[in-house]
Amino acid sequence: MINFVCVFSGEQLSLLLRHPDQPENSKVLKVALIGAPNAGKSTLTNQLLGRKVFAVSKKVHTTRSRALGVLTEEDTQIILLDTPGLTTVSKVKRHQLEKTLLVDPWNTVKEADLMVVLVDVGDRWMCSRLDFEVLKCLALHPHIPAILVLNKVDQVKAKDRLLDITAELTCGMVNGQRMRIKPVIKPPWAEKRPDRDPGPPPAEDSEGPEDSGWPHFKDIFMLSAVDSEDVETLKTYFMAGAKPGPWRYHSEVLTDQGPEEVCTNIIREKLLEYLPQEVPYSITQSIELWQDGEDGELVISVKLNAKKDTHMGMVIGPAGQMVARIAREAGDDLSRVFLREVKLKLSVKLRK
């Protein structure tokens, strides 16, 4: 079945409220994706769903509220809870984000059957330790099984580093067992690093407060969320882990986001991608028009409100090229979300 987001919010809402069409032996798994901003949670969710319904960005914070993705295959339903990003307060201030981001992110995690901790191994600093907020989340829900997913392995050239990272992030323990990693014999000309030979495992009680790994992960995956084959492996793992239980949504549901929300997020993604520094964060959007066009297309018109002349100039770009590009790319993305041609018009206004 090909799922998509309904074009009108009323239809999308009634689909969400529709009684699940569950089979006799229905199975379900609620998965909470947690990880520092930029770890690739939205990319992974999109890849699992086979459709881009979540905005993706290099810059922190595209996801402003929690949303879920639903993947239904045969008798199994996987519900993917994309947490709003575990952002520290200082970061929130820096990027002038809305207060809504500070809503307790653990609430969604509480109801999960599985926690998936995503770590960006392309980020040398982030991947040497688990984010403090992530650790807190794991510690607060010790009864929910957790797995570690090392993401963006395509960005790591020396693959043996992945084993070092795994050892650090797991305190050398996986599924109740000490990890056994054979030391990699390096040629003499290889870069000299501090001795990382695992050697004899450290004693159990050596885990001091310095440790920033989690010794209770059930499984480890190493993948690239951008690679559909890699993600297929994880999908199979979820499918196999689903337990008998009632579906929560009708099998046609892809996400609980409304169509306008998807549209606003996709436009913000493009603003974040193409505009420098604080500019994208200061722009607000208002949807002016949302209707069927004459040739069966969906016509959307959105006003971008800029707070400063300079910002307005940047959004418009030389000869209006910037705003035209954003409209074109966001429109293309939206037509894939709605499986329908979308004509997206953007206008830029100064609103101090």
Ligand SMILES: Nc1nc2c(ncn2[C@@H]2O[C@H](COP(=O)(O)OP(=O)(O)O)[C@@H](O)[C@H]2O)c(=O)[nH]1
């Ligand atoms: N090279 C590479 N980039 C990735 C991968 N997964 C995600 N990204 C990029 O990482 C950035 C953050 O991704 P996103 O899904 O928005 O992260 P989120 O904040 O955790 O939702 C985006 O620029 C993605 O394109 C991957 O496997 N490989």
Ligand SMILES: [Mg+2]
């Ligand atoms: Mg995200």
